[in-house]
Amino acid sequence: MNRICDYLPFWKDLSEDQRSLLQNSARERSYKKGEILHGGSEDCVGLVLVKRGQLRVYTVSDEGKELTLYRLFERDMCLFSASCVLPSVQFDIMVLAEADSEVYMIPPLLYRTLMDSSIAVANYTNELMASHFSEVMWLMDKIMNKKLDSRLAAFLLEERELVGSDTIKITHEQIANHLGSIREVVTRVLNYLCSEGMVRLGRGSILLTDLKRLAELAESSRR
Amino acid sequence: MNRICDYLPFWKDLSEDQRSLLQNSARERSYKKGEILHGGSEDCVGLVLVKRGQLRVYTVSDEGKELTLYRLFERDMCLFSASCVLPSVQFDIMVLAEADSEVYMIPPLLYRTLMDSSIAVANYTNELMASHFSEVMWLMDKIMNKKLDSRLAAFLLEERELVGSDTIKITHEQIANHLGSIREVVTRVLNYLCSEGMVRLGRGSILLTDLKRLAELAESSRR
Numbered sequence: 001m002n003r004i005c006d007y008l009p010f011w012k013d014l015s016e017d018q019r020s021l022l023q024n025s026a027r028e029r030s031y032k033k034g035e036i037l038h039g040g041s042e043d044c045v046g047l048v049l050v051k052r053g054q055l056r057v058y059t060v061s062d063e064g065k066e067l068t069l070y071r072l073f074e075r076d077m078c079l080f081s082a083s084c085v086l087p088s089v090q091f092d093i094m095v096l097a098e099a100d101s102e103v104y105m106i107p108p109l110l111y112r113t114l115m116d117s118s119i120a121v122a123n124y125t126n127e128l129m130a131s132h133f134s135e136v137m138w139l140m141d142k143i144m145n146k147k148l149d150s151r152l153a154a155f156l157l158e159e160r161e162l163v164g165s166d167t168i169k170i171t172h173e174q175i176a177n178h179l180g181s182i183r184e185v186v187t188r189v190l191n192y193l194c195s196e197g198m199v200r201l202g203r204g205s206i207l208l209t210d211l212k213r214l215a216e217l218a219e220s221s222r223r
Numbered sequence: 224m225n226r227i228c229d230y231l232p233f234w235k236d237l238s239e240d241q242r243s244l245l246q247n248s249a250r251e252r253s254y255k256k257g258e259i260l261h262g263g264s265e266d267c268v269g270l271v272l273v274k275r276g277q278l279r280v281y282t283v284s285d286e287g288k289e290l291t292l293y294r295l296f297e298r299d300m301c302l303f304s305a306s307c308v309l310p311s312v313q314f315d316i317m318v319l320a321e322a323d324s325e326v327y328m329i330p331p332l333l334y335r336t337l338m339d340s341s342i343a344v345a346n347y348t349n350e351l352m353a354s355h356f357s358e359v360m361w362l363m364d365k366i367m368n369k370k371l372d373s374r375l376a377a378f379l380l381e382e383r384e385l386v387g388s389d390t391i392k393i394t395h396e397q398i399a400n401h402l403g404s405i406r407e408v409v410t411r412v413l414n415y416l417c418s419e420g421m422v423r424l425g426r427g428s429i430l431l432t433d434l435k436r437l438a439e440l441a442e443s444s445r446r
Binding site: 137 | 284312313314346348359366
């Protein structure tokens with residue numbers, strides 16, 4: 001069985017005191033698929049370290065429109081569920097369990113103490129933030145430069161990799177929430193993909209029938 | 224006259240050796256309005272610390288479409304012009320002088336050495352990245368949830384604050400580059416704003432004639 005020390009690359013650089021502080025304060029938590037771990041800026045639950053499962057990190061606009069920023073898998077850490085740790089983080093994210101998940105919760109104050117006393121933890125945080133920043137910049141480029149049909153094709157191919165099957169169980173509403181769109185528009189684009197023979201639409205599921213053309217569409221850009 | 228120590232909040236936490244290293248390695252540079260300071264990932268010019276002037280940080284898509292991420296003013300520091308300092312930064316930005324500017328250039332290797340030897344520098348870097356991240360997330364929310372007319376109204380009001388005048392000297396092409404759009408679309412939206420009496424269009428300039436309605440439009444959201 002893995003312990004928290006196996007998940008933290010900076011563990012070897014911590015002092016004995018720092019190690020026992022971390023070991024005594026981190027809490028193991030389980031979440032069922034569909035549960036929300038973190039819901040916006042008012043709660044600062046702490047840093048989430050994924051032991052097992054799959055988490056979705058997303059934003060919600062004032063009007064309730066969602067957009068998936070990135071996903072977290074085993075060994076990933078979520079910094080922004082502890083935004084109180086970094087005063088300059090001025091945005092809210094939501095974190096939801098997309099599969100039954102087990103995580104370590106590291107209390108925000110403890111993590112701040114470690115950042116202020118360990119160069120290794122401070123620079124690990126830098127790399128973690130830079131990698132999340134890179135994912136968001138990649139997403140921004142897609143949103144600015146790809147049409148929705150292209151982003152939807154790319155999304156379906158990514159889901160296929162995640163579930164390991166050509167049949168993806170997902171509603172049009174859920175796809176809209178991943179892509180920052182609305183259900184009606186997603187349905188229109190899916191009907192187009194269906195009429196082109198790239199997918200077949202079932203009740204609550206989508207079968208990918210032409211992977212080659214979906215991949216071409218995913219690669220195409222706006223102009 | 225200000226020296227580099229007056230610009231760096233972590234100066235007081237550096238050792239004498241670190242201070243003299245920084246003072247001897249940082250270079251003062253001047254850029255004319257319109258000059259590019261940094262152009263993508265292949266060059267890693269170093270950290271740019273603004274003494275005077277105004278810099279624009281933006282991305283360029285594969286097709287050449289630009290999008291302004293944020294601006295830097297006096298005392299601001301640009302981290303991503305030294306992306307080689309952080310291996311997890313996997314995106315390219317451009318930095319251009321929007322006004323005649325004077326900057327300090329801090330060599331990337333020197334900065335990395337400071338990050339690895341000073342907790343204050345490592346955590347300053349964290350706050351700097353978090354604040355840039357927040358600006359990009361704010362922009363993403365605008366792009367996802369505001370129509371172009373609303374973003375253009377907000378842009379014109381921000382420019383008015385920057386230049387201190389109701390007349391803004393800018394081309395439609397330049398506005399398109401700030402907003403990640405194309406000239407034809409910007410011209411169409413400007414003609415609409417003109418027909419509504421919110422702006423008057425001149426040759427290479429725009430006069431804001433109804434600030435109240437522009438502000439209302441800037442606040443309005445997509446649905």
